[in-house]
Each structure stands twice: as structure tokens, then as C-alpha cells.
């Protein structure tokens with residue numbers, strides 16, 4: 096079941112984030128998103144959160160801030176479903192473009208975005224921390 100991401104989901108989402116991200120967001124980062132009024136959705140199976148997405152909408156733009164799917168539920172279409180939800184919500188809200196950053200090395204996510212007709216529009220040098228230093232971000236966008 097796809098539903099709104101509530102504050103009370105943060106501990107469960109954090110477990111996924113720590114499982115799948117090289118340099119995971121902290122609890123405080125998720126809480127800041129709520130304070131900033133950002134919105135998100137989670138995918139729940141048997142009352143267990145197995146995926147999440149969080150976005151910021153401003154003006155004509157939707158910025159996809161984070162998305163993750165628990166490792167043992169990956170490659171089952173959940174990432175795509177979460178993104179489709181965001182795109183349809185943003186479109187209803189009159190947003191004209193969705194964009195996101197992704198680590199240059201993150202081939203799974205890049206493949207997902209390309210597969211959903213996001214197109215590369217730029218790069219941000221040394222945008223992400225890594226265990227050993229920094230890594231570039233690729234910026235992808237999709238017109239709605």
C-alpha cells in the first residue's frame with residue numbers, strides 16, 4: 096500500500112536508508128524535511144515500510160530529495176511506483192519540471208531515472224560525501 100510519509104515513519108525509513116545508502120541521511124535530516132513542509136510517501140507491505148520517497152515543491156519545480164527501497168524488495172517495481180506517485184502528484188499541483196541529483200556511480204538509480212524518461216541536464220562537482228572524499232552528482236530532469 097502506498098501512503099503518505101508521516102513523522103512516525105522516520106525510524107522505519109531510517110533503517111532502510113542505513114541499509115541502502117553509502118552515506119545515509121540522519122534522523123535529523125528527515126525531521127528537517129518535515130519542518131520545511133516537504134512531502135513524501137511510503138510503500139507498506141504487511142504493515143512494514145519497505146520504501147520511501149521525499150520531495151520539495153517550490154514554484155514550478157519539484158525536487159526529488161531522496162528515494163530508497165529495502166534491499167530484499169528491490170527490483171520489484173517499487174522505486175518506479177514511488178516515482179510515478181511523485182510525478183502524478185506534482186502534475187496535479189501544476190508543477191512543470193521534476194529534477195534530482197544522483198551519484199555518478201549509482202547505476203541502479205540512473206537506470207531507473209532513464210527508464211522513466213528523466214534526462215541528464217547537468218553535473219555538480221564533488222556534491223556528495225563518500226567514505227573517502229567526494230563524488231560528483233549528475234542532475235536529471237523531466238518535464239511534466
Ligand SMILES: CC(C)(COP(=O)(O)OP(=O)(O)OC[C@H]1O[C@@H](n2cnc3c(N)ncnc32)[C@H](O)[C@@H]1OP(=O)(O)O)[C@@H](O)C(=O)NCCC(=O)NCCS
Pocket residue numbers: 115116161162163164165168169170171172173174175176196197198201202203204206207208210
Ligand atoms: C534506486 C532504487 C530506489 C530503485 O528501486 P527499485 O524498487 O529496485 O526499482 P524498480 O524495481 O522500480 O526498477 C525500475 C527500473 O530501475 C532500473 N533498475 C532498478 N534496479 C536495477 C538494478 N539492480 N540494475 C539495473 N537497473 C535497475 C531498471 O531500469 C528497472 O526497470 P526494469 O526492472 O523494468 O528493468 C533502489 O535500487 C534503491 O533503493 N537504491 C539505493 C538508494 C538509492 O540509490 N536511491 C537513489 C538516490 S538518488
